Amino acid sequence: xxxxxxxxxxxxxxxxxxxxxxxxxxxxxxxxxxxxxxxxxxxxxxxxxxxxxxxxxxxxxxxxxxxxxxxxxxxxxxxxxxxxxxxxxxxxxxxxxxxxxxxxxxxxxxxxxxxxxxxxxxxxxxxxxxxxxxxxxxxxxxxxxxxxxxxxxxxxxxxxxxxxxxxxxxxxxxxxxxxxxxxxxxxxxxxxxxxxxxxxxxxxxxxxxxxxxxxxxxxxxxxxxxxxxxxxxxxxxxxxxxxxxxxxxxxxxxxxxxxxxxxxxxxxxxxxxxxxxxxxxxxxxxxxxxxxxxxxxxxxxxxxxxxxxxxxxxxxxxxxxxxxxxxxxxxxxxxxxxxxxxxxxxxxxxxxxxxxxxxxxxxxxxxxxxxxxxxxxxxxxxxxxxxxxxxxxxxxxxxxxxxxxxxxxxxxxxxxxxxxxxxxxxxxxxxxxxxxxxxxxxxxxxxxxxxxxxxxxxxxxxxxxxxxxxxxxxxxxxxxxxxxxxxxxxxxxxxxxxxxxxxxxxxxxxxxxxxxxxxxxxxxxxxxxxxxxxxxxxxxxxxxxxxxxxxxxxxxxxxxxxxxxxxxxxxxxxxxxxxxxxxxxxxxxxxxxxxxxxxxxxxxxxxxxxxxxxxxxxxxxxxxxxxxxxxxxxx
Numbered sequence: 001x002x003x004x005x006x007x008x009x010x011x012x013x014x015x016x017x018x019x020x021x022x023x024x025x026x027x028x029x030x031x032x033x034x035x036x037x038x039x040x041x042x043x044x045x046x047x048x049x050x051x052x053x054x055x056x057x058x059x060x061x062x063x064x065x066x067x068x069x070x071x072x073x074x075x076x077x078x079x080x081x082x083x084x085x086x087x088x089x090x091x092x093x094x095x096x097x098x099x100x101x102x103x104x105x106x107x108x109x110x111x112x113x114x115x116x117x118x119x120x121x122x123x124x125x126x127x128x129x130x131x132x133x134x135x136x137x138x139x140x141x142x143x144x145x146x147x148x149x150x151x152x153x154x155x156x157x158x159x160x161x162x163x164x165x166x167x168x169x170x171x172x173x174x175x176x177x178x179x180x181x182x183x184x185x186x187x188x189x190x191x192x193x194x195x196x197x198x199x200x201x202x203x204x205x206x207x208x209x210x211x212x213x214x215x216x217x218x219x220x221x222x223x224x225x226x227x228x229x230x231x232x233x234x235x236x237x238x239x240x241x242x243x244x245x246x247x248x249x250x251x252x253x254x255x256x257x258x259x260x261x262x263x264x265x266x267x268x269x270x271x272x273x274x275x276x277x278x279x280x281x282x283x284x285x286x287x288x289x290x291x292x293x294x295x296x297x298x299x300x301x302x303x304x305x306x307x308x309x310x311x312x313x314x315x316x317x318x319x320x321x322x323x324x325x326x327x328x329x330x331x332x333x334x335x336x337x338x339x340x341x342x343x344x345x346x347x348x349x350x351x352x353x354x355x356x357x358x359x360x361x362x363x364x365x366x367x368x369x370x371x372x373x374x375x376x377x378x379x380x381x382x383x384x385x386x387x388x389x390x391x392x393x394x395x396x397x398x399x400x401x402x403x404x405x406x407x408x409x410x411x412x413x414x415x416x417x418x419x420x421x422x423x424x425x426x427x428x429x430x431x432x433x434x435x436x437x438x439x440x441x442x443x444x445x446x447x448x449x450x451x452x453x454x455x456x457x458x459x460x461x462x463x464x465x466x467x468x469x470x471x472x473x474x475x476x477x478x479x480x481x482x483x484x485x486x487x488x489x490x491x492x493x494x495x496x497x498x499x500x501x502x503x504x505x506x507x508x509x510x511x512x513x514x515x516x517x518x519x520x521x522x523x524x525x526x527x528x529x530x531x532x533x534x535x536x537x538x539x540x541x542x543x544x545x546x547x548x549x550x551x552x553x554x555x556x557x558x559x560x561x562x563x564x565x566x567x568x569x570x571x572x573x574x575x576x577x578x579x580x581x582x583x584x585x586x587x588x589x590x591x592x593x594x595x596x597x598x599x600x601x602x603x604x605x606x607x608x609x610x611x612x613x614x615x616x617x618x619x620x621x622x623x624x625x626x627x628x629x630x631x632x633x634x635x
Contacts, residue, residue, distance in 0.1 A: 010038055013119070015106070016047045016060040018077055019098045020067050023048035026099045035106055042113065044106065057081055062109075062119050063088040064102060066095045087123045108132050115139065117376070124384055129364040137574075138367055138592050142374045146577060148533040151542040152522045155512035160469055160524055161501055161548055161609045164428060172431030173424050179434050180317045186403040187315040189307050190394055190597070191289040191325045191335070191411035192361060198291075198623045199284040201227040202272050209269070211255075216265045227624060232268055234627040239292040239300050244281060248274035287331050287411075290338045293620065294416045294631060303620075304338040305346070306414035312350035313423040314430070315407050320353040325411075326397050329360045359400070365393030367592040369584070377589045385584065392577070392594030395601040399568040401558070405430060408554040408598070415618040415630040425612045429498045429555040432610065439463065440492050440606075441561035447485050447492075457484055464491055468606050471522045495566045495605045499526065499598070500553030500612035504546055510599065511546040512609045524607040526550045526598050530578060548609070551617035552598060556605075568601075576600025 017023050017030075027048035035044055047060070051073050057063065063081050067074035069092040081088040094101040111132035112122040125135060155161050164172075205228055209219050220229050235241060252270040255262050276284050283291060294301040304325075311321040327335055339356060347354055366386040369377045377385045398406065407426060415422070443460050446452050452460070464470040470491055473479075479487060501512055510528040517523065534540045559565055577600065578593040595601045618630040625631065 010041050010043050012043050012045050013062070014045050014047065014060045016049065016058070016063045017098065017102055018049050018051050018054060018057070018063065018065045018067075018074070020051055020071070020074075020095070022098060023050050026102060029099055030102060030106070035103070039110070040113070046102075051077060057084070057086070059084060059086055061087065062123065064091060064105060065089070066091040066098055066101060068092060068095055087119050089123060089126060111136065120382075121376070121384055128366060128386065129362075130366070135368055139370070139374065141577065141592055142370050142579065142590055146579060147575060148536075148539070149513075149525070149527050149531040149576065150516045151527065151532060151539055152514040152516045153542060154546040154548075155514055155524055155609055156547045157611065160514060161512060161611055164425070164610050164612060169424055169428035172429075172435070173427035174431070176427045176431035176434060180430070183317060183404040183434075184402065185315050185317045185321070185405050185407070186401055187307065187311045187321070187323045187407045187409070188398060188401065189289075189323065189325050189409060189411050190391055191287060191303075192328045192331075193288060193411070194284070194328075195286055195288045195291055196284050197621065198288065199276055201225065201622070202231070202276055203284060206273060206276065211253075211265065211269055215261070216268060227622065230624050230627065234624070235268070235271070237627055237632060238623070239295045239626070240275070240281075240283075243292075243300075244271060244275050247280060286334065287328065288620065289325070289327070289411045290331070290334045293414065293626060295633060299342075299345075301342075302338050303411050303414050304335065305342045307409070307411070308339070308342065308346045308354055308356075309419065310409075310414070310422060310426075311354065312346060312352040313419055314426040316350075316352045319351075320355060322403075323354065323356045324397075324401060325356065325358050326394055327358050327360065332358060359397045361388055361393050362396050365389040365396055365594060367594070369582070369589045369591045372588055372590065374590075377584065377587075380585065385589065387582070387591045390578070390593030391597045392572075392599070392601045394597050395568055395572060395594075398556075398558075398597070402565075404557070404559055405433065406556045406558060408552065408556060410552045410619065412620040413551065413553075413618060414620075415615075416632060417630065417634060418615055421613065422616050425500065425616050426553075426555070429500055429553070429610060429612070432608065433496065433498045433555045433557055436467065436498075436608065437496060437557050439467075440496070444489065444492055444561040447489055450485060452485075454481070457488065460488055460492075464488070468492075468608065469524050470606070473521075492606070493560060495568060495571060495602075496557045496608070497598075497602060497605050498555045498608045498610060500551060500616065501548040501609050502551050502553075502612060502614045502617045504549040505614070510550045510596075512548050512550065513542070513546070523603075524609060525603060526596075526607075528596065528599060531576065531599070548611065549617075550598065551612075551619075553612060553616065554598060571602065571604030573600040573603035576603060 017027055019026065027046040030046040051067055054077055057077060057080055063086050065074050065078045065088060078088060078090045089105065091101060108126065108131065109122050112125065115132065115136055125132065157163055205219065219225065248270040251274060252266050254266050274280050278285065289303045291302060292300045293303055293306065307323060311323045315321050325335060335358065343354055367389045369385040369387050371377050379385050461472055461476065465472055476484065476487065504511060510526045513525060513527045514522045515525040515527065529543065532539050532543055534543065572595055574595065576595040580591050580593055582589050582591055620626060
């Protein structure tokens with residue numbers, strides 16, 4: 001009797017399957033064990049209809065419409081379900097085996113229930129092509145935190161960083177030029193970032209400055225805003241000055257006092273408002289890639305233009321070059337316009353044909369946001385909140401490229417001058433990659449054929465240790481001959497990256513370090529300060545001894561010795577992500593960022609660090625960086 005009082009009522013969840021055929025058979029199979037058995041006071045009940053026989057779909061807890069994309073009846077049915085607010089999935093792939101497809105969906109649904117999520121939550125997650133295993137993993141990360149990186153020592157010259165003098169650079173560049181037509185080359189440019197931070201101090205100025213109560217100089221003194229002072233002093237040197245000034249003049253509100261200083265304040269105030277106003281130029285909400293950075297006579301050049309110039313200078317083969325931009329989907333038209341305005345000019349000047357394409361950050365790389373109690377955070381409509389997974393998500397974009405060698409460089413790292421220097425060192429890194437790959441591929445082919453003696457294996461070990469900076473097991477000599485073959489194959493059969501490093505001059509960001517893994521082995525990694533426990537005196541000291549900085553100057557080899565593409569997702573260290581804190585709807589939320597593209601996302605790659613000249617690194621982090629010599633026309 002007591003059991004009858006304490007036992008909770010079983011909830012039945014009705015799932016309706018709409019398929020082209022065999023739907024009833026599928027439902028009958030699913031209503032058998034184990035899918036329909038009661039779990040946690042929940043029971044699934046499956047119904048089914050052939051799509052061609054449905055006029056008005058009945059409400060259910062979840063509907064699954066399975067048919068090819070071109071099936072009009074299925075599309076109309078899905079629309080009717082949407083209008084009825086019926087939670088639904090529209091499946092256009094895997095429709096040839098309805099039972100198998102529904103079985104997978106239901107197994108994922110059960111995982112959602114175990115995580116305390118609803119059917120509506122599940123539908124939202126499934127449509128993003130995110131597995132519940134990933135969701136569960138992210139929730140565990142929020143609950144347990146992420147272990148900090150264990151630095152062994154900084155990578156320095158002769159201990160992890162190779163010197164590249166000009167003569168050697170020229171030799172490597174010449175070698176690259178002699179071999180490049182054998183390869184499919186691409187230039188990969190992460191370009192989705194908005195310019196918000198570039199103009200932050202100007203936004204703060206507009207929000208806090210009252211022209212009726214103080215002068216701009218008074219504001220600068222009150223706020224100790226050196227950035228605004230530098231901006232105004234260099235105003236006429238910015239590439240966008242003339243265009244914005246002409247528009248700003250139309251909106252100036254001059255004060256009654258006929259004082260030139262006051263009138264200048266009014267002009268400057270109008271200039272800044274015009275530049276960042278959403279109704280006018282709206283620079284802070286545009287991507288950096290399409291903003292004016294440089295002037296060449298009558299041409300106002302964007303970073304997109306500079307990257308096209310770079311691509312023909314070092315990333316071309318067989319008379320053509322290919323540039324791949326990762327962008328935000330809503331900025332596609334802006335990028336297309338920027339490229340089409342200058343593409344013909346660059347092609348004519350260089351004699352090299354330019355092809356380009358775009359990809360967006362894939363939604364399946366978005367990550368769940370949680371509140372401070374680690375519960376899924378919901379927006380004002382009750383939907384789960386997902387946030388982009390950071391630039392580490394771009395490993396998926398890189399993984400889908402059809403290329404042998406890829407040059408990676410950030411969108412804002414361009415300069416007005418020194419193209420010869422930039423091209424020389426990019427080609428030099430490419431030449432180093434080609435040489436190392438040829439040696440590695442030769443060794444792997446000989447290992448596969450088992451054509452190596454013990455002495456020749458020792459030669460490979462020396463190469464791997466000295467040229468690739470691999471930490472070879474101290475027990476290697478104790479291995480059997482066969483295990484030595486297997487071990488060296490594991491070490492060498494990986495994607496490889498040559499990373500340009502510049503001398504550290506206090507720039508914020510990551511650098512090259514020797515990192516100790518959980519098994520005690522060390523490897524070369526690019527590490528950000530946020531990955532380090534800076535409260536640990538030893539780790540803080542190691543970090544402070546860093547001599548080089550990561551400018552994101554990579555040349556990557558994406559294929560193995562048989563010409564097959566590596567699956568780059570297999571070389572990601574999932575334990576090197578980041579937990580970031582944001583504010584949404586006035587509430588604090590936590591979000592997970594994936595291991596960074598050149599950090600944990602490439603942790604399992606063969607990594608070679610090479611010092612390159614500082615003049616090859618010219619990022620634009622704030623608008624005032626455009627006043628530096630690298631971005632101004634030489635006098």
